[in-house]
Amino acid sequence: MIKIVGSLRQVFERSALRHPAFRRLWVTTLLSSTARWADIVVVGWLTLELTDSALMVGIVTACKMAGYLLAPLMGVAADRLDRRKLLILASVVSGLISVAMLVLLATGWLTVGYLMGLSLVSGLTWALDNPTRQAFIPDLVEPEDLTNAIAMNSVATELTVIVGPAFGGLLIPILGISGAYWLIAMIYCLDLFVLLRLRGVKQAAAKTHEPPFKSLLSGFNYAWHNHAVLVPLLIALMLNLLVAPYRYSFLPLFARYVLDAGPAGYGFLTSMAGCGALVTGLWLVSQKKSGHRGRLLVAGGLLWPFALFLFSLSTSYYLSLLLIFLAGIAQAICWTMIATLILSNTEESMRGRVMGIRTGVILSLPFGNLLAGAAAQSWGPSIALAVYTACAMLLMGLIFILMPKLRQLA
Numbered sequence: 001m002i003k004i005v006g007s008l009r010q011v012f013e014r015s016a017l018r019h020p021a022f023r024r025l026w027v028t029t030l031l032s033s034t035a036r037w038a039d040i041v042v043v044g045w046l047t048l049e050l051t052d053s054a055l056m057v058g059i060v061t062a063c064k065m066a067g068y069l070l071a072p073l074m075g076v077a078a079d080r081l082d083r084r085k086l087l088i089l090a091s092v093v094s095g096l097i098s099v100a101m102l103v104l105l106a107t108g109w110l111t112v113g114y115l116m117g118l119s120l121v122s123g124l125t126w127a128l129d130n131p132t133r134q135a136f137i138p139d140l141v142e143p144e145d146l147t148n149a150i151a152m153n154s155v156a157t158e159l160t161v162i163v164g165p166a167f168g169g170l171l172i173p174i175l176g177i178s179g180a181y182w183l184i185a186m187i188y189c190l191d192l193f194v195l196l197r198l199r200g201v202k203q204a205a206a207k208t209h210e211p212p213f214k215s216l217l218s219g220f221n222y223a224w225h226n227h228a229v230l231v232p233l234l235i236a237l238m239l240n241l242l243v244a245p246y247r248y249s250f251l252p253l254f255a256r257y258v259l260d261a262g263p264a265g266y267g268f269l270t271s272m273a274g275c276g277a278l279v280t281g282l283w284l285v286s287q288k289k290s291g292h293r294g295r296l297l298v299a300g301g302l303l304w305p306f307a308l309f310l311f312s313l314s315t316s317y318y319l320s321l322l323l324i325f326l327a328g329i330a331q332a333i334c335w336t337m338i339a340t341l342i343l344s345n346t347e348e349s350m351r352g353r354v355m356g357i358r359t360g361v362i363l364s365l366p367f368g369n370l371l372a373g374a375a376a377q378s379w380g381p382s383i384a385l386a387v388y389t390a391c392a393m394l395l396m397g398l399i400f401i402l403m404p405k406l407r408q409l410a
Contacts (some may be wrong), residue, residue: 006066014174014284016149017152019141019149021140021198022152024197025137025153026153026156026196026220027141027143027154028087028191029381030156030289031054031191032094032191032366033157034166035184037160038183039098039122039184040163041172041270043061043064043115043251044060045263047112048256050112054249055373055376056373057252059370059373059390061249063116063123064119064120064248064366065123065366066120067123067124067127068126068359068362069363071130071356071360071394073356074127074128074130074131074352075131075216075356075357076212076215076353078135078352079135079215079352080212082123086129086132086134088196090128090132094188095126095188097121097211098184098188101118102178109272127360130359131359133153133188134153150338155282164274176297191274192307194197207252212315215353216353219353219354221225222347223354227405229346231403231405232338233342235334237339237361238360238396238399239304240361240364240392241364241368242305243388243389244331244368245365245368245388246327246385248365248369248383249369249373253376254381255269258381259315268293269321272322272328275328276328276331277326278332280329294337294405295340297337297341297406298400298406299330300330300332303329304330305328305390307324307327308323308327309386309393310323313386329335337393338358372384374389375388
């Protein structure tokens with residue numbers, strides 16, 4: 001714990017935080033991501049209370065992720081429009097969704113249909129915020145601080161993965177669903193306030209005037225013909241389909257039906273994944289340079305589903321917490337190596353569109369959540385997760401064998 005606190009102090013004293021505009025963006029990352037993770041926990045539990053159906057949990061979660069289908073187009077927008085205003089738009093819409101949930105809960109009109117519709121709109125705000133926020137960072141720091149700024153943004157996200165789910169899980173028994181949404185709405189108000197103070201930023205001008213769809217197609221063409229970009233994108237597609245659904249579709253089912261942990265236990269399970277990811281993030285930030293990114297990606301891609309396979313066999317809450325912690329470590333290795341490999345092997349003029357495509361790859365997650373809900377409904381959560389993770393380990397092993405160049409990527 002002392003080493004972790006020391007690492008946190010060292011990270012926060014890095015030079016990227018000396019830029020006031022970046023500090024404000026970093027604070028908004030903390031606020032918006034905390035609200036979103038709390039919302040995921042509350043929506044998952046609320047869906048179970050309304051329907052008592054594992055399939056409906058998967059469907060609602062899939063709706064929340066479906067907006068990523070438009071993420072590549074959002075990446076084009078982030079290259080052409082005022083990024084600050086786009087982030088403000090995403091924050092305002094997210095806050096209005098929380099207010100709408102409060103009204104529906106207060107009037108007793110809330111149904112699964114409304115929940116699915118609001119989840120779809122929420123997914124669109126995520127798809128807009130993610131590539132826009134990443135593309136905005138280079139406008140706020142000096143070139144020599146860019147790598148550190150990206151790492152700091154990742155650490156902020158992982159901190160909220162710890163705080164947000166536990167926050168949401170604890171709010172349900174203490175304040176109820178309505179009380180949870182009151183606080184989520186207040187967080188979005190703070191997020192909007194900080195974004196409004198983020199002024200005077202000179203955004204890098206777009207270097208192309210081609211039509212948006214032509215620009216989008218050129219981004220896809222670039223990614224398709226760049227092996228060092230394409231392979232990490234394919235791995236991200238597979239992991240989102242077969243492994244990432246554990247956090248959204250499987251954990252609420254295990255917390256309620258297998259581990260009997262309740263909403264607070266569900267929140268802490270999700271937070272343990274964030275703890276593992278944060279430890280990995282701090283370790284990666286402390287490393288000056290890693291020349292084995294491809295090998296780290298393969299190792300993480302095998303360890304992540306293996307830890308979850310063991311989790312599917314566990315009926316002990318405390319053992320399950322440990323296994324989810326290990327899964328979080330492997331998960332962070334995978335996502336960090338994928339992002340690093342893509343950015344380090346992409347031309348500067350293509351980064352906005354390629355990161356939009358990277359965000360859009362998450363489109364496999366809604367399908368994974370939908371299939372996970374259906375499998376859990378038919379076979380039970382334990383067997384369904386075991387099958388999912390076994391398939392992921394098999395596919396990752398095949399990628400390791402069939403694409404030997406992956407191990408040499410740096």
